[in-house]
Amino acid sequence: MSQILIIEDEDRIASFITKGLKAAGFTSTHEATGSAGYERAMTGDFELIVLDLGLPDMDGMDVLERLRGSGNDLPVIVLTARTTLEASVGSLEGGADDYLAKPFRFEELLARIRLRLRSPVTPAVGPVALTCADVSLDPLTRRVTVAGAEVDLSAREFALAEALMSHAGRALSREQLLSRVWGYDFDPGSNVVDVYVRYLRGKLGAGRIETVRGVGYRMVA
Template identity: 40%
Template sequence: MAGPYVLVVEDDEVIGTELAEALAAQGYEADWAATGGDALDRATGRAPDLILLDLGLPDVDGVTLCRRLRTVLRDTVIVVLTARTREFEVVVALDAGADDYLTKPFRLTELMARLRAHLRRRGAARAGERLLSSGRLTLDLAARRATYADTEIALRPKEFDLLARLVSSAGEVVTREDLIDQVWDVNWFGPTKTLDVHISALRRKLAQHGADPGNITTLRGRGYRYETG
């Protein structure tokens, strides 16, 4: 049986083929696209389980492509590969629909750990059938849909996972370490600032739908708490 299908979108032939070969060696079904147009054709022809997306493409801006992919691929995990290190550029990519990012150069072991974590959580989410609620906020874990006062909130997968983890322990402190371990992976290699970026985006989206962003309380040096009142 073939493993999860991963599409590598990378204009550098050496990097693209090496990544595809490394993924195949780990049991994944890997494909490689050198342009944004080719990637969009392949992804719409057959939805990948995960996309590794380089932002520096020759025919289209990677953020624009990410946004297009997300409109047609609701459940596919998108991990951005980027040499851009400024925080606002990363935020733009996440807002465009990416689930995670990895800064070049990166270690192959780190990349594989990220992929396993994302795909494991994707499978667990599909198997889930529970509902979570707090006040006017409801999370349908099976459908991966968040609503506030019966209006759906468009959340990226990691934002949904974070909110679900916080709401499942509403009124209790969830440490930064627990959030990273449970929402990303116990073998997380990346910066913890990734968590802060996602929490900030989550608060903003809640506020846009009438929820109090202060419901997610920061406890400095400890973690976060979702307030029930």
């Protein structure tokens, strides 16, 4: 089981990442300052670092510079609210392996983590096409068909359909769907999931997505 070090000063974001990693089979440790994160990273207990740049005691770029200067070659994914080209290029040139701007979707962060942890000799495997009864979804071509007829979905509808079809037959709570489709930056009291499920039912067919009372929704397998 891979150990991930999260260096992030916002507890809400760190908690969001920690819960997502646990659900994906990873273990993680959280440090809220650059100095503490650097000391943890140098213990040799971790396989990858998720690093925020806006830390309270020192800039994340300084942490990265110290790590690389000390010979630490752990994969580092920079996660930051800095969205300028200079920030992304500076991070990569400074030794980061990847860069992801906030707000973000956890699935994208997870995909980048898995990519960086993958053995170099392991061939890359693309997303697998999903099928539930007569509904098919291809993540590569972004095509969805129902009984052989192509259906046009918005980006959000597609992400919601992908989340439900990836767990066909299993009930997903509204909170899980919010996390997977809308990322951490959402209002937990919002009814956006219900609204988009209604949109999706209108395009895929009402009987294909079941309401699980007191839980959320389930794609009929």
